[in-house]
Amino acid sequence: xxxxxxxxxxxxxxxxxxxxxxxxxxxxxxxxxxxxxxxxxxxxxxxxxxxxxxxxxxxxxxxxxxxxxxxxxxxxxxxxx
Amino acid sequence: xxxxxxxxxxxxxxxxxxxxxxxxxxxxxxxxxxxxxxxxxxxxxxxxxxxxxxxxxxxxxxxxxxxxxxxxxxxxxxxxxxxxxxxxxxxxxxxxxxxxxxxxxxxxxxxxxxxxxxxxxxxxxxxxxxxxxxxxxxxxxxxxx
Numbered sequence: 602x603x604x605x606x607x608x609x610x611x612x613x614x615x616x617x618x619x620x621x622x623x624x625x626x627x628x629x630x631x632x633x634x635x636x637x638x639x640x641x642x643x644x645x646x647x648x649x650x651x652x653x654x655x656x657x658x659x660x661x662x663x664x665x666x667x668x669x670x671x672x673x674x675x676x677x678x679x680x681x682x
Numbered sequence: 683x684x685x686x687x688x689x690x691x692x693x694x695x696x697x698x699x700x701x702x703x704x705x706x707x708x709x710x711x712x713x714x715x716x717x718x719x720x721x722x723x724x725x726x727x728x729x730x731x732x733x734x735x736x737x738x739x740x741x742x743x744x745x746x747x748x749x750x751x752x753x754x755x756x757x758x759x760x761x762x763x764x765x766x767x768x769x770x771x772x773x774x775x776x777x778x779x780x781x782x783x784x785x786x787x788x789x790x791x792x793x794x795x796x797x798x799x800x801x802x803x804x805x806x807x808x809x810x811x812x813x814x815x816x817x818x819x820x821x822x823x824x825x826x827x
Contacts, residue, residue, distance in 0.1 A: 608730055608802035609813050658735035660798070674732060678816035681731075681760065681801030682715055682772060682792055 607676035613645040688763040707777035711784040732800035
């Protein structure tokens with residue numbers, strides 16, 4: 602699946618998008634997997650209460666299942682307007 | 683109508699066009715958000731967004747407003763990219779038969795745009811760059827709807 606990062610999450614990880622092959626069942630499982638990769642991922646995902654997630658462009662919760670999802674995006678709370 | 687663009691917009695011209703195109707509206711309300719200066723002197727504001735999600739999210743917010751209030755039409759324009767102090771960031775306009783619907787729907791649109799549309803602001807000052815943090819007040823503002 603495509604995993605996208607925005608704002609400081611993108612800066613901390615150092616890339617805007619990557620293709621991730623995973624068998625993670627939920628968003629939280631995917632986060633755990635990414636955290637274990639490298640320090641920059643661990644830093645970006647240190648506090649998930651400071652993050653939001655969207656599945657196929659719809660806001661979701663961290664316990665949401667990933668089955669059938671093609672695009673996951675992680676970002677800080679939005680600051681539009 | 684929803685527009686997401688890098689280009690500046692002319693708030694007055696947009697409002698006049700919007701008002702001219704709605705029929706039977708006795709009330710037109712608009713709000714324009716402008717890049718303001720910050721302590722330390724703002725050089726620019728950079729707005730990042732999530733293109734695939736932005737129009738979807740804005741469309742859903744607009745649809746909710748149109749469903750909830752008796753609106754003739756609603757316009758949302760939001761910019762992204764690099765903006766200078768004094769430039770317009772975004773605008774909303776609502777048209778309704780009566781002013782209460784137009785005012786309330788415009789405030790609803792603003793509150794939801796702040797916390798539910800995928801935009802992130804970064805302030806560039808002489809001292810460096812910093813992402814604007816979301817405010818608890820902005821999230822709390824959604825509670826009144």
